[in-house]
Amino acid sequence: MSSHHIVRDDQEPALIIANGEACSTELLGQLLEWSPLVIVLDSAMERVVELGIKVDVLLGDFDRDFNPQEFIKSQHPIEIVYTPDQEKTDLEKALDYLVERKIPSANVIWATGRRADHTITNLTNIARYRELIKIVILDDYSKVFLLPRSFRKWYPAKSIISLIPVGTVTGISSANLLYELQNDTLIMGFRTGSSNSVKQDGIVSITHENGDLLLMECSD
Incomplete structure (x- = not known):
């Protein structure tokens, strides 16, 4: 090396x-x-x-x-x-x-x-x-980072994206994901956004109002 x-x-x-x-x-x-x-x-x-x-x-x-x-x-x-x-x-x-x-x-x-x-x-x-x-x-297999309150990024279709809350995260909304979130709440240990994916080539947008939300770009 x-x-x-x-x-x-x-x-x-x-x-x-x-x-x-x-x-x-x-x-x-x-x-x-x-x-x-x-x-x-x-x-x-x-x-x-x-x-x-x-x-x-x-x-x-x-x-x-x-x-x-x-x-x-x-x-x-x-x-x-x-x-x-x-x-x-x-x-x-x-x-x-x-x-x-x-x-x-x-x-x-x-x-x-x-x-x-x-x-x-x-x-x-x-x-x-x-x-x-x-x-x-x-x-x-993964790239992990903390999301800002408003996030936009281009992804190819079928990219695996997981949204993992640190504690409780509220007011989560998304666009261009297979399983969309609309003013949703995720709670670690109870409900997470694991193994979602990008619907089609283009911009994915994710917003949340309160809490800390990790985005994981994953591959098998």
């Missing part, structure tokens, strides 16, 4: 590599090519280094006898960020780091799969960053 750093502009999305299921080398390569900043959580560092990826920031609480100094020489220059706060996940700490640097957006990989508790937490925690940073979580 070649190094990144083709782009150097804080307006491009940073890339955060967590420690869930690895994605394909194709997806990883595409994201590295356009990422000006690569942040790796300490739990994933050894896996990332084995792929020959140049890391800009190594971040975590460095527990379990993890020694970040081992990577200073091979990854020079690298910033090491110690984040001992046990009230937040390492992914949240990485997002906080980007917010502090005023970087407007981030792609996140290796954040799903493996442990179910980590997957659920990583996906739903997007909601707390609504006003702070744009976040997209990707794996080989």
